Amino acid sequence: MKLIELVKKIRSKNAGPFLLTIDIFFSNKKRFIKVLKNLTKSKISFLYQIPKKQIDIYPIHNLNIIKITIPRPTIQGSTKDRDLHGASFGIILEELTIL
């Protein structure tokens, strides 16, 4: 299954100009746990092309939310930046295969 089929919403935001934070919302515990088991730092590292040690994953059990915080691919608004508000970066996760 693709991740997009299992989530309620994926939200990507700047956490200041230097960090990006992606929140994955689930409508039930079962799906939250299923994805949590599958969503490894290796997969995120591959998709965002950043080292594993720069990735933080926070499962928020009482809200069925998984938060991922990573360095912004480029500093917000810098010459190479493509998305000032960082809201498009979460889309990259949508196609991820979840077993």
Place this chain on the structure above:
Amino acid sequence: MKAKVLIPTGALGITYCKKTLNKGLKEKPDIIVVDGGSTDSGPAYLGIGKSKYSRSTTKSEWKTLMIARERLKIPLLIGSAGTCGTDSTVDWFVEITKELAKELNHKIRIVVIKCSQSNKEINKAFLKKNLFPLNNAPKICSDKILKCTNIVGLAGVEQITEALNSKGDIIICGRSTDASLIASLPILKGVEKGVAWHGGKIGECGAFCTTNPKSGVILISFKKKGFYIKPISNDTKATPYTVSAHMVYENSNPSTLIEPGGLLNVKNASYTQQKDGSVYVTGAKWFKDSKYKVKLEGTYVVGYQTISLVLIREKSYVENIEKWAKQIEITAENTIKNTLSLKKKNYEIQFRFIGKNATLGYLENRKVNPSEIGVLAIVTTKKKKDSEEICKILNPLLLHHSIYKDGELPTFAFPFSPPSFEMGKKYEFCLNHVIEIKDPMDIFKLEKFTI
């Protein structure tokens, strides 16, 4: 109740419902608090020292809040005035306030908190090793600090409390942390710091912590050990889920928040639905830093930009867009070398393919066959005149470059005349650091006057 804080909207400038605001005033708040800024719209506002929102909408929305303040005779507080909260935008905001006071015939005592920093002083602190990097901070050096067009320090509860103690009717604060605006009065009235800061974070975007973010106005009522969060509009609800989930919003860590002077931890907070539609929140803790630190934001000019946009509809070019752009780049580089005598380190040409991967670039993982592609050419140079020159060198290539040896030259579509746009100075954020200071007012200035 120790303190009731009315928050009309997440940011002044994005409009709010006046009818709902009037309903909120009936709750007899002790203060009206509104945020005016953020770094979220990019470095140019801080770089230039100007507001993102229009003067007319700012004035119109501020007018309603000034009328509300006059009716209730309670303080009105705005933080991060004019988006970036530099002294220039604070002055701009004071000017608007003065105009309105005259129009409305209000006699007001204004207290201003200025947050702009001197490059020399910040550099001194850097050399004394008094600046500390936050998570993923870029490397800094004296040269970059001295080159900054603007540096601001983020005011927190301590600075705003100084202003509140100065008995201002209206407090206009430069750059400040969102949560501190709401937390200040409750802390002054004896609310536990963890509770006040938590309320500040939850209420920072107004009704974003409810089921309908567009509904705007909310009221936070603080007791010593907890707070009630209540949406004022009838078309929204606060639930334990919507309230607790706001802690996650634009925050790198879901249970902690670094603020001036300490750290908020909400790990043990509890959220309970109340019969009147509000949510009661308690249990957050504040951990005071042994040394007082203030966050800094700074921008500097990395160069000058000129951009151009051309539309490609011809199938064989759409399919070979990268090859086409690469050939243009190589041809242009040769011309630049031969005619401008410019070395590659002094300029950069980027092509972005709108319709293909302009948003995500090398991270794009979806393959599509677009019928057309917009090619955005971005030229960044160290010197102003070079960016325009290079864009003009690119122009005939963007218009006619052929990937074939023979045949008639193609002609692509420019949607504008002139086909390129001077963007001017290109700003970048360069500080994500805290500065250690002895007294919270060391790097902030308070100004008081009556109009």
